[in-house]
Every structure is written in structure tokens, then in C-alpha cells.
Amino acid sequence: xxxxxxxxxxxxxxxxxxxxxxxxxxxxxxxxxxxxxxxxxxxxxxxxxxxxxxxxxxxxxxxxxxxxxxxxxxxxxxxxxxxxxxxxxxxxxxxxxxxxxxxxxxxxxxxxxxxxxxxxxxxxxxxxxxxxxxxxxxxxxxxxxxxxxxxxxxxxxxxxxxxxxxxxxxxxxxxxxxxxxxxxxxxxxxxxxxxxxxxxxxxxxxxxxxxxxxxxxxxxxxxxxxxxxxxxxxxxxxxxxxxxxxxxxxxxxxxxxxxxxxxxxxxxxxxxxxxxxxxxxxxxxxxxxxx
Ligand code: SF4
Numbered sequence: 001x002x003x004x005x006x007x008x009x010x011x012x013x014x015x016x017x018x019x020x021x022x023x024x025x026x027x028x029x030x031x032x033x034x035x036x037x038x039x040x041x042x043x044x045x046x047x048x049x050x051x052x053x054x055x056x057x058x059x060x061x062x063x064x065x066x067x068x069x070x071x072x073x074x075x076x077x078x079x080x081x082x083x084x085x086x087x088x089x090x091x092x093x094x095x096x097x098x099x100x101x102x103x104x105x106x107x108x109x110x111x112x113x114x115x116x117x118x119x120x121x122x123x124x125x126x127x128x129x130x131x132x133x134x135x136x137x138x139x140x141x142x143x144x145x146x147x148x149x150x151x152x153x154x155x156x157x158x159x160x161x162x163x164x165x166x167x168x169x170x171x172x173x174x175x176x177x178x179x180x181x182x183x184x185x186x187x188x189x190x191x192x193x194x195x196x197x198x199x200x201x202x203x204x205x206x207x208x209x210x211x212x213x214x215x216x217x218x219x220x221x222x223x224x225x226x227x228x229x230x231x232x233x234x235x236x237x238x239x240x241x242x243x244x245x246x247x248x249x250x251x252x253x254x255x256x257x258x259x260x261x262x263x264x265x266x267x268x269x270x271x272x273x274x275x276x277x278x279x280x281x282x283x284x285x286x287x288x289x290x291x
Contacts, residue, residue: 059214063221066212075225078211079103080110082193082223089192090223091115093184094143096131097256098234099197099226101243106225107195108139117144117187121179122153123258131246138244146183153178165261169279172261179258185218193221199229202255203272231271 070078082090092107094100094116107114118132136143156164156178165172188194194215200207215222226234238245246256252264254271265274 059221063210063212063214067210070211075103075229076106076110078223078225079106079195082195082221083107083111083114086191086193086221088115089190090195091117091187091191092195093187094118094197095257096128096135096246097197098238098243098245098249099199099229101131101135101245102234102237102241103195103197103225104135104139104141105241105243108141112139112141114141115144115191116141117146119180119183119187120145120147121258122148123179123260125246125248125256125259125262127246127248128256131244134244144187146187148179148183152182163260165276166278172276172279188218188220191220193223194218195223195225197226198224199226199234201230201271203270 070081073081092100092103092114094104096118104116107116120129132143132145135141156174160167160171160174165175198206198209200209209224209227211224211227213222213224237243246253248256248264252266253262253274254265254269255275256262257275261276263274263277265271
């Protein structure tokens, strides 16, 4: 029976195949690809697979139900719904950007004990560190800070240089992987869901996103309460509610990430034009928000 479920999933939906392989590689590193056959030595592994795929199928259906159920709800209603549903298994992931600051404001108004975390890549602006401190104090919340693995960073810098990201997309992605993705995996290890400040209008890579997504990279429900907001709505909310923001925004920095990979933009430029400005728009994601 498990084998049939696996074969059905693999044959009908290629993305299951990808998730299936990812799951397999993550959990059974000695195998590059699953060998799905009626052989007793694979039966136990296949059974675990089947459970994971079945769970994935259920999760994806549930995502559709939630998106329909919560259509037209305010961000606060969406947040309250999921905080109540996932309890200690949900967290707000904040990069201290405008949208994340709004969400921090909203979440802390609903539940000050909710979980908040941020990633310190080691290359942030001094203004961002200051904002982490100011935000935690203002809202009386704890923001857990996750750092990259020291050995990873030392090895990378020794092999490729301190500013490797300017040399190639491959190098830039490696740096993002070690300084962001791996710490994110640690931060979300015990979670079932995360809240993010993604908006469709932020980038071409985000234009098809929904309020609730299945994050198959991290095996999490991803909640984007501000997905439909415009930039004007963001600034209006910030000003009306006195939300603390990074002073760099007033200096032309629209989207703020690591210091060496962020620049100010001109008024007519795309919001994320200042991030990895030497790359094409289609490649400009750090991997935190893969679909
Ligand atoms: S944004 Fe730049 S410095 Fe930051 S992790 Fe990515 S490549 Fe490295």
C-alpha cells in the first residue's frame, strides 16, 4: 500500500517527486535518489516516504481551504487565526524591514508572548542592530537572534574571500546559504508555521504568492498577511501607528538586507532594485523564500 501511494504521487505530480527526493536526501544521505521498488530492504523507508507524501498532499489541500476561508480578512484576523491554531509552533520571522515591523506591531498587540526571530548574517547595517534593540524594548518582546555557523563562514571566507558575493551568482548564493538559509533551518526546526512580511508588489519573483503558502523547502506553512498591501498602505500604517523603522529608509534604502549587498535606489526604481543590484531581477532572492 505505501508503495502504491508513492508511485501515485510521483507519477501524478512532479513537485512531489522533488519534495520526495529532498526528503529522502535529507533523511537518508547514503542514497542519492529513492529506489522505489518492492524490495523488503526499502519497504520501511518507503513507508516513511509514503507518510510524508500523504502529509504533503493533505497540507497542500489545507492551504487551499485556508486561502479561501481567510479571503478578505484583515492581516490581524489572519495572524490571530494562525497564532491560535499553531500556538507555540508558529513564529514571526523578521528581517526588520518595514513590513516585518508592521507585523511585529500587530503580533505583539495580539500576543506579546508570541515567538519572534531574526537572522544576524554578520554583515548587517549598524542601523539594523539598533532597530532590533529598539523594537524589542518598545514592544516588550523577545526577538531570538540566529547566527551562522562560525566554521562555515571561516571556511567560505578562507576559500573565496570576504566579499565573494560580487564575483558570481554562485558565490552570492553560497554566502546567503551559509549566513541565512542554514540559520533559518535551525530557527524553524521545531516550528509548523512561520509568518513573513512578503508582498506581491515587492518583486517579480513574488507576484504569484498567496496569503498562505506551503513552504516545501522548510516543510512549513508560510503565512503572508500583508501579501495584498501596496507600498502606500505600508507607509500609511507605519506613520499612523508610530512603528519604529530603519532610518536608512529615509535615505533611499527601500529594501534593507546586508550592508554590502544593499544600496539606496532612485525614486523611479523597483523596490528591490537596491538588493544585489549587479544581478538580474529574476535571480534576486536569497533563498529564504523559495516556492
Ligand atoms: S545578502 Fe550578501 S552578505 Fe548577506 S548573506 Fe547574502 S550574499 Fe552574504
